[in-house]
Amino acid sequence: MSPPSRDSTRSINLPSLVPHTSTYRAHKSRSRSPDTPTTPTQSSYFPSVSSSYDEPWNARVAARSPPQPPPFHRHRTASETLSSLLDEETLFNDNPAVLHNKKPNSTDMADPSSMKRKVVIMGSPSVGKTSLTQQYVSPPTYNASYYPTIEDTLHKTVTHNGIQYECEIIDSAGLEEYSLFPGKYGLGVHGYMLVYSITSRQSFEMIPIIHDKILDYAGLEKVPCVVVGQKVDLDGERAVTTAEGEALAKKLSAGFIESSAKDNKNVVRAFDALLVEMQKEYNPAPEKKKASWWSWGAK
Numbered sequence: 001m002s003p004p005s006r007d008s009t010r011s012i013n014l015p016s017l018v019p020h021t022s023t024y025r026a027h028k029s030r031s032r033s034p035d036t037p038t039t040p041t042q043s044s045y046f047p048s049v050s051s052s053y054d055e056p057w058n059a060r061v062a063a064r065s066p067p068q069p070p071p072f073h074r075h076r077t078a079s080e081t082l083s084s085l086l087d088e089e090t091l092f093n094d095n096p097a098v099l100h101n102k103k104p105n106s107t108d109m110a111d112p113s114s115m116k117r118k119v120v121i122m123g124s125p126s127v128g129k130t131s132l133t134q135q136y137v138s139p140p141t142y143n144a145s146y147y148p149t150i151e152d153t154l155h156k157t158v159t160h161n162g163i164q165y166e167c168e169i170i171d172s173a174g175l176e177e178y179s180l181f182p183g184k185y186g187l188g189v190h191g192y193m194l195v196y197s198i199t200s201r202q203s204f205e206m207i208p209i210i211h212d213k214i215l216d217y218a219g220l221e222k223v224p225c226v227v228v229g230q231k232v233d234l235d236g237e238r239a240v241t242t243a244e245g246e247a248l249a250k251k252l253s254a255g256f257i258e259s260s261a262k263d264n265k266n267v268v269r270a271f272d273a274l275l276v277e278m279q280k281e282y283n284p285a286p287e288k289k290k291a292s293w294w295s296w297g298a299k
């Protein structure tokens with residue numbers, strides 16, 4: 001006897017689905033009427049145990065799998081996505097730059113005499129991020145022991161160029177080349193301090209990698225940023241020249257400074273440089289009036 005071909009009429013005896021249950025019919029009749037939601041009520045989706053177990057298994061499956069997905073399963077339209085993003089913004093009312101491409105501005109101030117600034121200190125492990133931050137927030141503080149950071153948030157109110165800033169400073173965990181970028185640092189942040197150690201070439205090479213990750217995550221072409229070459233007291237062990245640091249910062253359109261948390265050298269200047277970068281981005285000085293064409297011959 002020859003084996004059954006693909007087209008053979010012989011088929012496996014699967015039970016056929018029986019969609020025409022009372023639940024299914026109720027759903028169909030609802031979906032025909034434009035005024036009624038197509039989503040069956042909870043009770044019709046999940047009939048009570050006693051009634052559902054009277055029906056065959058395939059009827060119960062059919063009752064739970066309506067042919068049309070309920071509305072909350074469909075893809076959101078662009079305008080729905082936008083309005084949900086706008087809702088998200090209210091979750092971060094302290095952080096005006098929450099949304100991608102949305103810049104904070106002077107109106108983001110709760111108190112008009114002070115501005116909130118959220119900054120993240122990022123870089124490779126052990127470059128001195130914590131030492132730098134603590135030296136800035138509560139000087140003089142320097143601890144020669146090393147305790148890897150998970151994350152720490154510090155606050156400091158400073159006045160710079162006549163403006164008072166309430167700074168929230170996030171001291172982040174050291175990042176390695178293949179570390180996942182922590183998404184929370186890509187949103188709602190006003191500025192970044194990217195720290196390397198002048199004694200570590202590897203930590204220097206991490207700076208453009210972290211910078212790229214920030215831009216990718218935030219969906220921006222530029223973020224206010226300062227590149228800091230830390231541990232400048234160890235000049236004898238230098239692995240990165242000042243010129244290289246400057247050139248990299250220029251390439252990233254960032255500020256640049258070398259500092260030593262140990263000697264408390266340029267620590268305040270590093271944070272001031274970041275305030276300047278943020279100021280340039282969010283509250284640029286009004287452009288000087290351009291000379292109009294007729295003023296050329298006016299002398």
Ligand SMILES: Nc1nc2c(ncn2[C@@H]2O[C@H](COP(=O)(O)OP(=O)(O)OP(=O)(O)O)[C@@H](O)[C@H]2O)c(=O)[nH]1
Binds near residue numbers: 127128132147174230
């Ligand atoms: N010589 C010198 N050592 C420093 C300086 N800043 C920090 N250190 C030392 O470097 C080590 C690491 O410092 P941390 O401030 O913990 O470095 P970190 O970047 O926060 O490290 P992670 O928490 O791993 O990300 C510690 O032993 C510090 O004492 C500095 O300016 N000069």
